[in-house]
Amino acid sequence: MIIDIFIPCFVDQLFPETGMNMVKVLEKVGCEVNYNQNQTCCGQPAFNAGFFDEAREVANKFLDDFSSETSHYIVAPSASCVGMVRNAYQDIFVKSSKLVKYRAMQKKVYELTEFLTDVLGVTGIPGAALQGRFTYHDSCSALRECGIKEGPRALLSKVQGLELVEMEDNETCCGFGGTFAVKFEAISTAMAEQKVENAIATGADYIVSTDSSCLMHLEAYIQRQNKPIKTMHIADVLASGW
Structure with a gap:
């Protein structure tokens, strides 16, 4: 194809x-x-x-x-x-x-x-492997505009060594929203803080999502506040280990 x-x-x-x-x-x-x-x-x-x-x-x-x-x-x-x-x-x-x-x-x-x-009906990527715990962030666009929810989790569940731990309010916006983060900086930052703290509470090593824009926003907060967690796009996860 x-x-x-x-x-x-x-x-x-x-x-x-x-x-x-x-x-x-x-x-x-x-x-x-x-x-x-x-x-x-x-x-x-x-x-x-x-x-x-x-x-x-x-x-x-x-x-x-x-x-x-x-x-x-x-x-x-x-x-x-x-x-x-x-x-x-x-x-x-x-x-x-x-x-x-x-x-x-x-x-x-x-x-x-x-x-x-x-x-394609793919249930997992052969050879994909990454050690650690991850929590999944449902981006607003994926969940609400495209109806994507179970597919990414199903693919990640087949990544060898990776354990899923769901965070509280995983469907809540991360606060990015494009120009929203610029026009409403304080609200946007508070939303990122809530998302990151919920992720850290799970003991996860990674926040994984389908959208680099969400992850960029969260990663900026993580780095600025020196938080003990990383972000990773799902494509990067599925390509790991082989």
């Missing part, structure tokens, strides 16, 4: 190893990965900040970069970006001549773990 991958801005600029690990995992399960070097952003930052014309321009480019004329699935290591394409693009293209083209593409966009479990 040939897969088109979309690498979000956060991953491209700050966490490129996560993108490489996604490719590693997809190839491990038999996929041929295609990367269009012309791709840029999905338009989420502009859309969430209220710059709808600019977001539409970026969305049009995304649609051209990932043409609906191919039968390839589009896979990304970010439920946030997938949620943007699946949901917000409906508003962007609702009165556009490109609506039909978008509808065809919309059905093919998947977050990494969702694609592995729901499309």
Whole structure:
């Protein structure tokens, strides 16, 4: 199966190893990965900040970069970006001549773990191993926009040496929310504190999630407060040990 991958801005600029690990995992399960070097952003930052014309321009480019004329699935290591394409693009293209083209593409966009479990039927990544305890953070986009919850946990449960311990309020927002973290810094920081303290209370070594944006926010708080826990994207976990 040939897969088109979309690498979000956060991953491209700050966490490129996560993108490489996604490719590693997809190839491990038999996929041929295609990367269009012309791709840029999905338009989420502009859309969430209220710059709808600019977001539409970026969305049009995304649609051209990932043409609906191919039968390839589009896979990304970010439920946030997938949620943007699946949901917000409906508003962007609702009165556009490109609506039909978008509808065809919309059905093919998947977050990494969702694609592995729901499309390929993968139950675990052979050879994946990481020693330690982890607690899982349900990102708002994954849980509420994409309906992702059990899939990532099922994949992580098959990682040799890794033990899941659920934290209190695991479905509560981490406080990032894009521009929310900038406009409401104090509230955002307090939410990160609550999330990190709940994670530490489990005795976990790692906070794992599908979204680098959430993890970046939490990692910043962890480092600033010198907290005894680490963050890790699920793609990096699944690519560990082999």
